[in-house]
Amino acid sequence: MADLKVDLTAPNGKKITLPTGLFINNEFVKSSSGDKITSINPTDESEICSVEAASADDIDKAVKAARAAFNDPSWRDLPATDRGALMYKFADLLEAHRETLATLETWDNGKPYSVAFNDDMGEVIGTLKYYAGWADKIHGETIPSTAQKFAYTLKQPIGVCAQIIPWNYPLAMAAWKLGPALACGNTIVLKPAEQTPVSILYLASLIPEVFPPGVINIVNGHGRVAGHALAAHMDVDKIAFTGSTFTGKQIMKTASINMKNITLETGGKSPLLVFDDADLEQAAKWAHIGIMSNQGQICTATSRVIVQEGIYDKFVEIFKKVVQETSKVGDPFHDDTFQGPQVTKAQYERVLSYIESGKSEGATLVSGGVPHKNVGDGKGFFVEPTIFTQVKEDMKIYREEIFGPFVVVASFKDEAEAIHMANDTTYGLGSAVFTSNIERAHRVAARIEAGMVWINSSNDSDFRIPFGGVKQSGIGRELGEAGLAAYSQTKAVHVNLGLRL
Numbered sequence: 001m002a003d004l005k006v007d008l009t010a011p012n013g014k015k016i017t018l019p020t021g022l023f024i025n026n027e028f029v030k031s032s033s034g035d036k037i038t039s040i041n042p043t044d045e046s047e048i049c050s051v052e053a054a055s056a057d058d059i060d061k062a063v064k065a066a067r068a069a070f071n072d073p074s075w076r077d078l079p080a081t082d083r084g085a086l087m088y089k090f091a092d093l094l095e096a097h098r099e100t101l102a103t104l105e106t107w108d109n110g111k112p113y114s115v116a117f118n119d120d121m122g123e124v125i126g127t128l129k130y131y132a133g134w135a136d137k138i139h140g141e142t143i144p145s146t147a148q149k150f151a152y153t154l155k156q157p158i159g160v161c162a163q164i165i166p167w168n169y170p171l172a173m174a175a176w177k178l179g180p181a182l183a184c185g186n187t188i189v190l191k192p193a194e195q196t197p198v199s200i201l202y203l204a205s206l207i208p209e210v211f212p213p214g215v216i217n218i219v220n221g222h223g224r225v226a227g228h229a230l231a232a233h234m235d236v237d238k239i240a241f242t243g244s245t246f247t248g249k250q251i252m253k254t255a256s257i258n259m260k261n262i263t264l265e266t267g268g269k270s271p272l273l274v275f276d277d278a279d280l281e282q283a284a285k286w287a288h289i290g291i292m293s294n295q296g297q298i299c300t301a302t303s304r305v306i307v308q309e310g311i312y313d314k315f316v317e318i319f320k321k322v323v324q325e326t327s328k329v330g331d332p333f334h335d336d337t338f339q340g341p342q343v344t345k346a347q348y349e350r351v352l353s354y355i356e357s358g359k360s361e362g363a364t365l366v367s368g369g370v371p372h373k374n375v376g377d378g379k380g381f382f383v384e385p386t387i388f389t390q391v392k393e394d395m396k397i398y399r400e401e402i403f404g405p406f407v408v409v410a411s412f413k414d415e416a417e418a419i420h421m422a423n424d425t426t427y428g429l430g431s432a433v434f435t436s437n438i439e440r441a442h443r444v445a446a447r448i449e450a451g452m453v454w455i456n457s458s459n460d461s462d463f464r465i466p467f468g469g470v471k472q473s474g475i476g477r478e479l480g481e482a483g484l485a486a487y488s489q490t491k492a493v494h495v496n497l498g499l500r501l
């Protein structure tokens, strides 16, 4: 449809024709309700464009398309090696459009262009290729039983998978979800976050060059309408979600209607422990990466730095210097920018409200704590990277996920207290331990209640290694071989070799 695209000129001068429709059955279509989402540039608060937003009826159409594709021999019976080849082809196509995709990601989300181009697009392409390689290596087992029985298992796809993703890594989160689902032979309805609807539409426009109609459907829409309709749909077999713990719990409840298979990756308040035998310069640099990257909008952000008493003051001094010297806030299209704007006004205001909370609860503000107004004409959702020290365990800023360039620094006496403080949270996603004592490093790693522990690093994620949380940080694993378990099911086949009744 001619009117379902828009010609754009990005802030870096790149000209892009962007489809704006709902991507269903390899076509862009209008929303049946006429509902739209307006995408805002967080750097200057200008409007980028409006895109179609799905109604429950549109979600039903997308699910029907995915079901038809799942049952179609062109997908169902495609040899797994050929399925992998399609995934490689798609990854190559994304590589060819890397600049455009990274441009849209930066424009819509606010992350620095160098990060979008190198890190996020590297993750997208790497993850898809990694899972392309798995496609023909997913197989069952033969199981010894009795002389009269032959038993084996089949690994089969789950069916129609709904995937609901957040705004902090729009393209990378899509790749984390699409990769294992496609490798296992499922079909997909993916709903991006309403805050970042743009880059994924460009990705969708490349799908018809590779995949049969209905295999991947991408429907922008609001959480409470389109997201809810996916969770509630009786013909969706699986739901995978990344976002807030609050929404994860709602989805769990809604998805129980037909007992959907479920994977959740939700919030965190991840600890980073610094023992007095650690390399303090390295600990400070990794602590900076662990919380200030991606504008602090990382589910595994090591947002609670907990330092042994004897080195507390020295660590704070080094850490403050690293943050102030490295976290250059600015226009995300400038080469020297480390930190762009928060994704939306709501997130910006949320971070500022936690700054007020930290001050009123009596923590000590040692850096930042104010909006950053030196970009362009002073508009945009920029916050100075913020450090609070002398933080107590009952303070809101110590306990709640903030999702911004905001870190608290607390202290511990000994190893037992460090472990207690690390685990004193409802979350259990990431964690980090800095020590030069190899025995302590592994002892503490085993005791921390978290899905991931980094020893002497932080947020060093890797698509070959399982990712996910415990406690209220999620259910199931993404990435690595473990990520395949979320998208396949095991069928046991019993063969009678002569048992007569």
Ligand SMILES: NC(=O)c1ccc[n+]([C@@H]2O[C@H](COP(=O)([O-])OP(=O)(O)OC[C@H]3O[C@@H](n4cnc5c(N)ncnc54)[C@H](O)[C@@H]3O)[C@@H](O)[C@H]2O)c1
Residues within 6 Å of the ligand: 164, 165, 166, 167, 168, 191, 192, 193, 194, 221, 222, 223, 224, 226, 227, 228, 231, 242, 243, 244, 245, 247, 248, 250, 251, 265, 266, 267, 268, 298, 299, 350, 401, 402, 403
């Ligand atoms: N773990 C993460 O990676 C992650 C990512 C984004 C946000 N968050 C946390 O969540 C907070 C709020 O952010 P948010 O409001 O964008 O997150 P959210 O959980 O509301 O949104 C994430 C996704 O869920 C969808 N959604 C929302 N309500 C839904 C519902 N009832 N049913 C189905 N889908 C629904 C949204 O449309 C979006 O695609 C952040 O400040 C941060 O603390 C965490």
